[in-house]
Amino acid sequence: MPKLDKKPSFLENVNMMVNDTLNHIDIDPNIAKILKTCRSVLQVKFPIKIKGEIKIFHGWRAVHSNHRLPVKGGLRFANNVNQEEVEALASLMTFKCAVVDVPFGGAKGGLLIDPQKYDEESLEKITKKFARELIRRGYLSPARDVPAPDVGTSQREMGWILDAYKSLRPDDINHMACVTGKSVDHGGIKGRLEATGRGVCEALKEFFRHPEEVQRAGVNKELSDQNIIIQGFGNVGLNSAKALFQNGAKIIGIAEKDG
Numbered sequence: 128m129p130k131l132d133k134k135p136s137f138l139e140n141v142n143m144m145v146n147d148t149l150n151h152i153d154i155d156p157n158i159a160k161i162l163k164t165c166r167s168v169l170q171v172k173f174p175i176k177i178k179g180e181i182k183i184f185h186g187w188r189a190v191h192s193n194h195r196l197p198v199k200g201g202l203r204f205a206n207n208v209n210q211e212e213v214e215a216l217a218s219l220m221t222f223k224c225a226v227v228d229v230p231f232g233g234a235k236g237g238l239l240i241d242p243q244k245y246d247e248e249s250l251e252k253i254t255k256k257f258a259r260e261l262i263r264r265g266y267l268s269p270a271r272d273v274p275a276p277d278v279g280t281s282q283r284e285m286g287w288i289l290d291a292y293k294s295l296r297p298d299d300i301n302h303m304a305c306v307t308g309k310s311v312d313h314g315g316i317k318g319r320l321e322a323t324g325r326g327v328c329e330a331l332k333e334f335f336r337h338p339e340e341v342q343r344a345g346v347n348k349e350l351s352d353q354n355i356i357i358q359g360f361g362n363v364g365l366n367s368a369k370a371l372f373q374n375g376a377k378i379i380g381i382a383e384k385d386g
Contacts, residue, residue, distance in 0.1 A: 138215040145218075165191045165214045171260040177249050186257050188236040188266040191217035197270055199224065199307075200234035201277025202284070208237035234272055236261070242279045254284050258291035267292065269304035276308040281362070282320065285309045324366025328374060351375030358382045 135143065142163045149159050168189045174181050187210050190198050200220040213235045221233025238257050242250060261267040267274060267288070276285060285306045292305040299305075309315035335341055335350045347353060353376045357364045360383045368378050 136211055136215075138211045138218075141215045141218055163218075165189050165217055166193055168210060168214060169261070169264055169266050170210065171257070171264075173256055173260055175249075175253055175256055177245070177252075184238060184240060184253060184257065186236065186238040186260065187213045188261055188272070189213045189217040189234060190266070190272065191233040191235075192221040193232045193271075195224075195230045195232045197231060197268075197273045198234035199229075199231035199273050200236065200275070201308075202236040202238070202274040202280055202288075203277035204238045204240050204242045204279030204284070206239065206241040208239055213237045231273075234274075235277075236266075236274055240279075250284075251287050254287045255291040258288040259295060262292055262295050267305060268296070269299065269301040273304065274306050276362075278361075282308060282310040282313070282315065285315075286313045289313060320362065321366040321370075324363045324368075325370045327363065327367040328370035331371070332374065349375075353377065354379045356380040356382065359384070 145159075145163055149162075168187060171186045172183055173186075174183050176182075187208075189210070191214070192198070198220075200217055203216075216235035217233050219233070220231075220235060223229075224231045224233060238253075240253065245253065258267060261272075261274075266272050274285075274288065276282065285308045288306050289303070289309060292299075293302050296302060296305075303309075303314040307315075308319055311317055331350055335348070338348070341348060350371075351374065353371075355368075355371055355376050355378055357368050357378060357380070360368070360381050364381070368381070372378055
């Protein structure tokens with residue numbers, strides 16, 4: 128039986144992308160090695176008593192580059208997150224910030240959990256415990272490492288993390304800056320909830336301003352000529368669909384994990 132080629136992992140795919148880019152620029156090979164390496168990765172395991180039963184949770188926070196501080200990147204709660212995924216996403220955060228000259232390094236965090244299996248009270252307890260683990264080890268603070276919402280987290284979880292930080296660091300006058308993506312009544316910014324989804328639309332609008340790229344992609348000439356299928360209908364998918372529809376695109380389908 129022929130041996131099947133192993134499918135590259137997410138992290139391997141990211142590093143392949145980096146290698147492809149490095150082939151087109153003049154860069155010291157030693158710097159190239161640094162670009163493909165996370166500076167640090169914290170793994171934590173902590174117990175929580177949920178309805179009389181002790182459960183052990185696994186979490187990670189990866190810092191890809193701290194050449195600019197604070198480092199920035201979301202915290203995701205998912206039942207398939209792992210260290211390699213978190214490292215890959217942290218490296219992408221570095222590159223995304225650098226491309227648009229946002230003065231942050233890249234980081235990412237994850238907690239191995241299915242949020243839908245827990246009620247709000249239990250989730251709050253788990254989130255605050257995870258936050259305290261990160262804070263005590265220097266992986267969450269306004270000056271060094273600032274999380275944000277990601278898959279499975281939202282304004283609500285950011286508010287809980289803010290509460291946890293204030294309780295551990297009551298003398299930090301900048302405590303409100305320990306996370307972004309908070310609700311407005313917790314010091315967040317109006318429009319933040321819709322920002323990522325609107326960003327998808329803005330990126331597509333910019334793409335259609337370049338006829339040569341549109342022709343190369345083999346699509347119709349205008350955004351308003353497009354039939355679009357949205358994959359995922361959470362915060363990003365919902366607000367992308369709204370913005371695209373408002374700009375004349377036709378939303379002809381939505382694919383969601385639960386149908």
